[in-house]
Each structure stands twice: as structure tokens, then as C-alpha cells.
Amino acid sequence: MSDTPFGFGLPPEEPEDGDEGKKKDQQSGGGQDPSNPFGFGLPGGFGGPGGDNPLAAMFGSLNPTDLGAAFQQLGQMLSYEGGPVNWDMAKQIARQTVSQGTADxxxxxxxxxxxxxxxxxxVRLADLWLDDVTSLPSGAGTAVAWSRAEWVEATLPAWQELVDPVAERVGTAMGDVLPEEMQAMAGPLIGMMRSMGGAMFGTQIGQAVGVLAGEVVGSTDIGLPLSPAGKAALLPVNIETFGKDLGVPKEEVRLYLALREAAHQRLFAHVPWLRSHLYGAVDGYARGIKVDTAKLEDVVGQFDPQNPEQLQDALQQGMFQPEDTPEQKAALARLETALALVEGWVDAVVHAAAKPRLGSADALRETLRRRRASGGPAEQTFATLIGLELRPRRLRDASRLWASLTDARGIDGRDALWSHPDMLPTASDLDDPDGFVHREQLDFSELDKMLGEAADKPDLRKKDDDKGDDAE
Incomplete structure (x- = not known):
């Protein structure tokens, strides 16, 4: 560790005449680079001046006389004191990104x-068509047309629920990269680094949400419930762009996308455990993600407050790695299967409703399948930022399974599987759909009924009372 507390340079000596004085002043740490008056961002990072002391790498040439000014500047920049992500900043950046328009x-x-x-x-017509192909009633209490900015405002609470758990891990890791003996002395710095992480995460998430707002056509594009419950939403400006080169009448494009939005809303409204199941799968996967502390150390050690884009670039390059453990693999399989089952059911149900009525049904179905499989730039940004891909990799397998279930058990038998999460197909069932379709299923509703009837039988209650009397 450096002999100088926190790695700060010694006070400058009195200036001397001639070259020797200049050399001595530079060697003592008294000379400041005018382009970097606070001494941040010295080359070498954790391997540079100060050895294993990250504070030396950040403040190695800082004059104590300038210390107050430096921390005042940092305090102004990092005044945020909320959760792991500065969501006020995220919303502001997202709105700015939306206002700039898309690349086209x-x-x-x-x-x-x-x-x-x-x-x-x-949406009204879509709900009428869906009534013929699913036993789940309409879930869209209202249908709204959103601008991109309105989509940002309405979906940010859901993004917060998704991103905060991972961002919290980064905030903790920023403190953990300091040597243990330094953490007690560097309490204020740790707080600033966490605030910095919140600000930079807010910037990156805001940019990603803003870009995604230019790509989505509704509120359920990623397979998760992002909008308020019971509100089906479509984005006319993005629907226009989506259908531009398809050679399909825009009324058919709008109606097909309304079918998908309304089908999602039926699931989310009438399968009460589904939202928590999906978000729980995301959270379970996030808990197994570890932070690349080596990369984080480089970022912390070379941070320059005059160049905050440096940290943004580092976050954008990703610093999350899934742990290669059986638990993490199981969490990933659970998440991918959950997304695939939702998207597969919507795909199968919408196709059943649209095929007899829309000549473009097959073409639109294939276009959307490819779109979901590849993901857009914003989805890739989220994958880099939080280590999570929200793409249903097995959409086609799941869609085939739901279609086979319709043929074998009918609409009611197929949709009855949503009554309990343990009745849903697993990842292995997607490998063997025929085996699952023809397998005997436990009817949980009948089991609940049997248990209720048994509890109400008078002779059972009498036996319980007799046991209580004997005990006395």
C-alpha cells in the first residue's frame, strides 16, 4: 500500500528555478495536468501508481488543497441517493432517446x-375472434393507442422490477472491489461509487428503454406483462413502420398485432399466478449472475469524472457472467421454458383465430416468429446490461405442443393446464410433445374438491372432537 494515506500526492513544494525545479515538482506529484485538474483516470488502473490501492489509481496526483473542490464536484454529479438505479435519470434519458427518433x-x-x-x-374485433379459440375470457378492460413516450412512462415500473435485483449486485460489488483494510476509511468513496453506478445504470437502461420504445408494437412484445393490468396497448407509429415493407394491408397488420396483444392480456388477467411465476423465473436467474470483478476493478481504478462515458462504455460491454452451476442451469431452463410456453400459446391461439379470416396470417406469423427469435438492438442491450435474454428460444416447439394439445384434448383441456403451474409442460416435455399430450394429467381442481368434501364430513369432525375429549 502507498505510504501516503489514500494514495494522495504530497503537497507541492515551493517552485524552484530551472529545469531541476520542474522535474522535482513533477516527481513530487505537485504538477497538475491542466486537462485533468483533479487527477482522475491515471494510466495503469489497479496496476499503476498505488499498487493494489484503487484510490491511488483514482487520486494519485491530487493536491490536498484541491481535495475539497474535487469532492464537491463529485458530490454534485453523484447526488442521487435512491436505489441501485437512478430511475429519474432513466426516464429522462429514455424520453430524450425517443424524441430523437429512430435510425430510419x-x-x-x-x-x-x-x-x-x-x-x-x-382490439374489440380481436377479442371476438379469440372467443372462438380459447376458454379464457377477455382480459383487456381497455384498449389504448400509445405514443413511444407514453409506452416509456407506462412500462418503467415493470423494468424497475426486472433490473433492480441485478443492479443491486453491481452496487455491492463496487464496494467489495476495495481491499478490506481500505473499506472502513473509504466509506464516502464507496457511497459515491454506488451513486455513480446508479447514475450510469440509469443512463444505460434509459437508452435501452428509449430504443426499445422505437421497436415495440404493443405492451407485451417481450412476453412479460409490462403495462398496467387489463390494458391492451398498441403503438400506431411503430405498427406503421413494422408493416411498411410486408406487402400486407395495414388494417390486417394492425388486426393481427391486436390479436397477439389481446391473447397475452387474457393469459395475464386470468392466470393469477403467471405474473409472479415469470418474474420469479427472472429473479431466480438473476440471483445466479456474478459480477466480473476484474472488469469492475479496471472501471473503478480508471474512472474519470470528466469522462463519465468511460463507465457507460464499460457497462455496455457487459460485466455479468452466469454461474455454471446446476442451480443456475435449472433457473435458465425454467425462465426459457416459461417464456416459450407463454409465447407458444399466444402463437397457437392467434394462428387458430387468424388463419380462417386473414389471408396474410401465415406470412405475419412467420415474420413475428423470426422477430422474436432474433431480438432487436434494444433487447441485445438489456442482455448485455443485466446478463439476461428475454427471448423464447423454443417458441416453435411450444407452439407445436399447444396445437397438439388442442387436437387431443380440445380447447378447454388445453387451457385447463394454466390452472396450476405444476400442470404446465417442462423443458423435457418440449422435447417429447407427444408423450406429454397423451400423458395422464392430475386434475388439481378435483383434488381440491375431494379435500374440501372430506373436511366437511360430520363423522370426521366427530372423530376429531372425540380425540380432543380423550386428550383432556
Whole structure:
């Protein structure tokens, strides 16, 4: 460890005349680079001046006389004192990203009355068609047409629930990269580093949400319930872009996308455990992600507050690694299977409703399958930032299984599987759909009924009372 506390340079000596004085001043740490007045971002990081002392790498040439000014500047920049992600900043950045428009030059715009009416009519008609192909009733209490900015505002609470657990791990890791003997002395710095992480995570998440707002066509594109319950939402400006080069009438494109949105809403509204099941799968996977502390040490050691983009770039390159353990593999399989089952059911049900009525049903189905399988730039950004891909890798397998279940058990028998999570197909069932389709299923509703009837039998209650009397 450096002999100088916290690795700060010694006070500058009185200036001397000639080259010797200049050399001595530079060697003592008194000379400051005018382009870097606070001495941050020295080359070498953790391997540079200060050895294993990360504070020396950050503050190695800082004059004590400038210490107050340096911390004042940092305090102003890192004044956030909330959770692991600065969500106020995330919303601001997302709105700014939306206002800039997409790469193809399409700008966001307020939704007019005609577009709003068209979306409401499409969702209403979609619900009528879905009534013929599923036993789950309508889940869309209202149908809304959103601008991109409105999508950002409405979905940020769901993103917070998804991202915060992983971001919390980064905030903790930022303190853990300091040597143990330094942590007690560096309490304020640890707090600033965590605030810095919250600010930078907010910036990156905001950018990703803003870009995603330019890609999505509804509130359920990623297979998770992002919008408020019972609210089906479509984005007219993005639907226009999506259907631009498909050669399909825009009314058919809108109606097909309304079918998908309305089908998702039926699942999320009438399968009460599904939301917690999906978010629990995400959380279970996130708990097994570890932070690349070596990369984080480099980021902390070379951080320059005059160049915050440096940390943003590091976060964007990713510092999360799934742990190669049986538990983590099981969590990943559970998450991928859950996403595939939701998307597969929606795919099968929507195709059954659209195929007899829309000539473009097959083409639109294949386009959306490929779109979900590949993921857009924003989804890839989230995968890098939080180590998580929200793509249903086995969508086609799941869709085939749901279609086979419809043929073998009918609509009611297929949809009855959503009554309990233990009745759903597993990852191995997707490998052998025929085996699952023809397997005997335990009817949990009948079991509950039997248990209820047994509890109400008078002779059983009498026996319980007699046992109580004997005990006395």
C-alpha cells in the first residue's frame, strides 16, 4: 500500500528555478495536468501508481488543497441517493432517446383520434375472434393507442422490477472491489461509487428503454406483462413502420398485432399466478449472475469524472457472467421454458383465430416468429446490461405442443393446464410433445374438491372432537 494515506500526492513544494525545479515538482506529484485538474483516470488502473490501492489509481496526483473542490464536484454529479438505479435519470434519458427518433428517421408523434379509434376497434374485433379459440375470457378492460413516450412512462415500473435485483449486485460489488483494510476509511468513496453506478445504470437502461420504445408494437412484445393490468396497448407509429415493407394491408397488420396483444392480456388477467411465476423465473436467474470483478476493478481504478462515458462504455460491454452451476442451469431452463410456453400459446391461439379470416396470417406469423427469435438492438442491450435474454428460444416447439394439445384434448383441456403451474409442460416435455399430450394429467381442481368434501364430513369432525375429549 502507498505510504501516503489514500494514495494522495504530497503537497507541492515551493517552485524552484530551472529545469531541476520542474522535474522535482513533477516527481513530487505537485504538477497538475491542466486537462485533468483533479487527477482522475491515471494510466495503469489497479496496476499503476498505488499498487493494489484503487484510490491511488483514482487520486494519485491530487493536491490536498484541491481535495475539497474535487469532492464537491463529485458530490454534485453523484447526488442521487435512491436505489441501485437512478430511475429519474432513466426516464429522462429514455424520453430524450425517443424524441430523437429512430435510425430510419421516424419521429414519435401524439396519437390522433382516428388512430385511437382504429386501435380500439382492432382490439374489440380481436377479442371476438379469440372467443372462438380459447376458454379464457377477455382480459383487456381497455384498449389504448400509445405514443413511444407514453409506452416509456407506462412500462418503467415493470423494468424497475426486472433490473433492480441485478443492479443491486453491481452496487455491492463496487464496494467489495476495495481491499478490506481500505473499506472502513473509504466509506464516502464507496457511497459515491454506488451513486455513480446508479447514475450510469440509469443512463444505460434509459437508452435501452428509449430504443426499445422505437421497436415495440404493443405492451407485451417481450412476453412479460409490462403495462398496467387489463390494458391492451398498441403503438400506431411503430405498427406503421413494422408493416411498411410486408406487402400486407395495414388494417390486417394492425388486426393481427391486436390479436397477439389481446391473447397475452387474457393469459395475464386470468392466470393469477403467471405474473409472479415469470418474474420469479427472472429473479431466480438473476440471483445466479456474478459480477466480473476484474472488469469492475479496471472501471473503478480508471474512472474519470470528466469522462463519465468511460463507465457507460464499460457497462455496455457487459460485466455479468452466469454461474455454471446446476442451480443456475435449472433457473435458465425454467425462465426459457416459461417464456416459450407463454409465447407458444399466444402463437397457437392467434394462428387458430387468424388463419380462417386473414389471408396474410401465415406470412405475419412467420415474420413475428423470426422477430422474436432474433431480438432487436434494444433487447441485445438489456442482455448485455443485466446478463439476461428475454427471448423464447423454443417458441416453435411450444407452439407445436399447444396445437397438439388442442387436437387431443380440445380447447378447454388445453387451457385447463394454466390452472396450476405444476400442470404446465417442462423443458423435457418440449422435447417429447407427444408423450406429454397423451400423458395422464392430475386434475388439481378435483383434488381440491375431494379435500374440501372430506373436511366437511360430520363423522370426521366427530372423530376429531372425540380425540380432543380423550386428550383432556
Amino acid at each position: 428517421g421516424v419521429k414519435d408523434a401524439s396519437v390522433g383520434p382516428a388512430e385511437r379509434n382504429a386501435v380500439q376497434e382492432a
